[in-house]
Amino acid sequence: MPGSTFGERFKMTTFGESHGEAIGVIIEGVTPGLELNEDDIQVQMDRRKPGQSSVTTPRKEYDKVRILSGVFEGRTTGTPLSVMLNNTDMRPSAYDDIKQMYRPGHADFSYDQKYGIRDYRGSGRASGRETAARVAAGAVARKLLERRGVSVMAYTTEVAGIRCEAFHPDAIERNPVRACDPEAAAKMIERIEQLAAEGDSCGGIVECRISGAAAGLGEPVFDKLDAELAKAMLSIGAIKGIEFGTGFRAASMLGSEHNDQMDENGFITNHAGGVIGGISTGADIIFRVVVKPTSSISKPQRTVDTEGNEREITTIGRHDPCICPRVVPVIEAMACMVIEDHYKRQAALLY
Ligand SMILES: Cc1cc2nc3c(=O)[nH]c(=O)nc-3n(C[C@H](O)[C@H](O)[C@H](O)COP(=O)(O)O)c2cc1C
Numbered sequence: 001m002p003g004s005t006f007g008e009r010f011k012m013t014t015f016g017e018s019h020g021e022a023i024g025v026i027i028e029g030v031t032p033g034l035e036l037n038e039d040d041i042q043v044q045m046d047r048r049k050p051g052q053s054s055v056t057t058p059r060k061e062y063d064k065v066r067i068l069s070g071v072f073e074g075r076t077t078g079t080p081l082s083v084m085l086n087n088t089d090m091r092p093s094a095y096d097d098i099k100q101m102y103r104p105g106h107a108d109f110s111y112d113q114k115y116g117i118r119d120y121r122g123s124g125r126a127s128g129r130e131t132a133a134r135v136a137a138g139a140v141a142r143k144l145l146e147r148r149g150v151s152v153m154a155y156t157t158e159v160a161g162i163r164c165e166a167f168h169p170d171a172i173e174r175n176p177v178r179a180c181d182p183e184a185a186a187k188m189i190e191r192i193e194q195l196a197a198e199g200d201s202c203g204g205i206v207e208c209r210i211s212g213a214a215a216g217l218g219e220p221v222f223d224k225l226d227a228e229l230a231k232a233m234l235s236i237g238a239i240k241g242i243e244f245g246t247g248f249r250a251a252s253m254l255g256s257e258h259n260d261q262m263d264e265n266g267f268i269t270n271h272a273g274g275v276i277g278g279i280s281t282g283a284d285i286i287f288r289v290v291v292k293p294t295s296s297i298s299k300p301q302r303t304v305d306t307e308g309n310e311r312e313i314t315t316i317g318r319h320d321p322c323i324c325p326r327v328v329p330v331i332e333a334m335a336c337m338v339i340e341d342h343y344k345r346q347a348a349l350l351y
């Protein structure tokens with residue numbers, strides 16, 4: 001079918017640096033005819049943007065959405081859709097004193113090794129700021145998924161060893177850590193504030209639940225759905241691991257316990273987390289990711305400078321004392337894009 005976008009994959013790439021002029025995204029494979037305006041994307045940007053609470057970086061970015069292409073008279077055209085977000089609150093001088101030093105845990109040393117040149121202004125491309133552009137693309141994928149009856153929801157389940165004991169979906173967007181248990185959220189906030197005052201940071205766990213996805217999504221054997229979700233999640237800065245369903249607990253379970261048995265209503269349990277053999281089963285797809293503690297901290301640490309001399313470093317500036325709250329919308333965005341992409345691949349397979 002020449003000229004048709006039928007079967008085209010949902011793809012995106014981002015551009016921009018934390019202290020450059022702007023960041024943005026180019027998305028390909030957007031189904032034509034979808035009603036889309038800047039507000040549809042802005043809603044998701046507003047969930048991720050910095051400077052909204054005591055547990056996030058105070059940097060104030062509004063992440064105002066500008067659609068540059070791919071939408072005509074309020075509908076997507078099927079051509080590359082691009083979104084730009086201007087940076088407005090840059091403060092590169094915060095990095096002047098440490099521009100010749102490598103921050104432990106951040107990408108300064110490894111970027112220098114790879115490129116031999118580094119935008120030292122706030123980690124450049126390795127900055128969490130890059131994820132704003134992903135959220136814009138995720139908002140488009142989410143709209144396409146809504147038409148398919150798929151919903152994607154992530155939430156914090158653990159911060160600094162404090163775990164959620166209850167699950168209250170309505171509380172998630174109302175507490176600044178986006179925890180699913182408001183009682184645990186209060187303790188998490190107190191702990192993050194305390195650590196930030198001490199010049200330290202902490203990590204945690206974020207869970208994601210995809211509901212309503214059809215059975216049959218996933219491309220074995222190399223592009224299994226769980227493998228694709230894992231790659232998408234691990235491509236987000238600070239995400240260090242992922243488990244599906246019962247995850248690592250499977251190691252101590254018996255086959256008779258872990259197998260998801262079936263009856264006439266479908267699966268009785270969901271230990272697999274909704275994916276078996278790399279293909280969705282129709283059950284909720286559930287995974288958890290580990291978020292590492294923010295690397296830029298103001299406690300003195302040992303490092304070296306670009307000449308290899310031993311130095312002591314303290315990172316001043318505006319940093320997230322815990323990345324969990326702001327990574328929640330990013331995880332949802334990446335999950336939306338993977339699922340939408342696999343719907344398109346499944347359609348191409350059956351065509
Ligand atoms: C939403 C978001 C916000 C982040 N905020 C910060 C921050 O304020 N300071 C910092 O040092 N790292 C922050 N990071 C983490 C860095 O991007 C990440 O640690 C860095 O790229 C290197 O880690 P990696 O090895 O996991 O990629 C953030 C990441 C995300 C996704």
Ligand SMILES: C=C(O[C@@H]1CC(C(=O)O)=C[C@@H](OP(=O)(O)O)[C@H]1O)C(=O)O
Binds near residue numbers: 049059
């Ligand atoms: C600006 C954002 O987060 C930034 C992510 C980040 C990092 O090192 O990842 C460092 C901080 O920014 P700066 O470059 O000013 O030091 C955060 O504020 C954002 O997410 O929009």
